Amino acid sequence: xxxxxxxxxxxxxxxxxxxxxxxxxxxxxxxxxxxxxxxxxxxxxxxxxxxxxxxxxxxxxxxxxxxxxxxxxxxxxxxxxxxxxxxxxxxxxxxxxxxxxxxxxxxxxxxxxxx
Amino acid sequence: xxxxxxxxxxxxxxxxxxxxxxxxxxxxxxxxxxxxxxxxxxxxxxxxxxxxxxxxxxxxxxxxxxxxxxxxxxxxxxxxxxxxxxxxxxxxxxxxxxxxxxxxxxxxxxxxxxx
Numbered sequence: 250x251x252x253x254x255x256x257x258x259x260x261x262x263x264x265x266x267x268x269x270x271x272x273x274x275x276x277x278x279x280x281x282x283x284x285x286x287x288x289x290x291x292x293x294x295x296x297x298x299x300x301x302x303x304x305x306x307x308x309x310x311x312x313x314x315x316x317x318x319x320x321x322x323x324x325x326x327x328x329x330x331x332x333x334x335x336x337x338x339x340x341x342x343x344x345x346x347x348x349x350x351x352x353x354x355x356x357x358x359x360x361x362x363x364x
Numbered sequence: 365x366x367x368x369x370x371x372x373x374x375x376x377x378x379x380x381x382x383x384x385x386x387x388x389x390x391x392x393x394x395x396x397x398x399x400x401x402x403x404x405x406x407x408x409x410x411x412x413x414x415x416x417x418x419x420x421x422x423x424x425x426x427x428x429x430x431x432x433x434x435x436x437x438x439x440x441x442x443x444x445x446x447x448x449x450x451x452x453x454x455x456x457x458x459x460x461x462x463x464x465x466x467x468x469x470x471x472x473x474x475x476x477x478x479x
Contacts, residue, residue, distance in 0.1 A: 250379055250381060250418065250454065250456060251379075251456075253456055256458075260375070260377060260458065260460050262375060262377065262422055262462075264365055264366075264410045264422070266365060268470075295379045295418065295420055296414075296418075296420075297412040297413055297414040297418050297419055297420045298412055298414055299411075299412040299413055299414065303365065303410065303411075303412050304412055305410055305411075305412045305420040305422060307377055307379070307420060307422070313463075333468060333470075337468070337470070338469070338470050339365065339467065339468060339469035339470060339471075340467065340468055340469075341365060341366075341368055341465065341466065341467045341468075342465070342466045342467075343371075343375065343462045343464065343465045343466075344462070344463055344464040344465075345375050345460035345461055345462040345463060346460055346461045346463060347377075347458045347459070347460040348428075348459055348460060348461060349458065349459040350456065350457070350458045350459075351456065351457045351458075352454065352455065352456045352457075353448065353452070353454060353455055353456075354453070354454035354455075355383075355448075355452070355453050355454060356454075
């Protein structure tokens with residue numbers, strides 16, 4: 250689970266329904282996670298996909314400008330194009346400013362964001 | 365997949381790791397989805413959990429006040445308490461203001477938010 254920096258920062262909420270096409274998908278997904286982590290302002294990512302094919306990936310960024318720069322990344326553009334041609338039936342993307350954050354763990358109880 | 369209203373609105377991003385405890389969990393999860401949908405300001409929810417036990421649920425709300433009211437709902441409080449005692453190993457919760465939104469579908473191409 251991604252770290253919890255103190256707000257404000259930004260979240261990109263990507264919700265998608267997959268096609269049955271598997272070719273290239275897992276490699277692309279792994280590559281995008283690795284590449285995103287190298288970008289300026291990247292703060293973390295969480296991703297889950299259920300058996301019904303609905304997936305949610307939330308990536309966290311220091312600023313809206315950092316998100317815009319990642320959006321312009323050439324390899325990321327190619328992945329998005331292939332997503333539309335092959336892997337996704339539909340998706341939504343939302344950019345949101347995180348205003349409050351909170352964590353809880355069985356071991357440590359409630360936790361405030363960490364600087 | 366949840367509808368796409370025009371921003372601004374709010375997202376509650378709940379990321380959780382489950383314990384192996386299954387008793388009561390699925391019923392509670394279904395009940396909270398149904399109950400949330402009855403609350404003022406509710407706009408939709410998306411949820412996914414992968415085989416690794418990491419789950420992401422994002423619910424959407426008209427305002428931060430609507431989120432605060434849902435947080436105070438008695439049955440929701442009880443579900444949260446049972447979540448901490450039984451079902452979750454750890455979780456993070458973030459409240460974020462959605463500033464931009466975009467959808468794409470294979471049939472219809474890019475779509476703007478719908479009023």
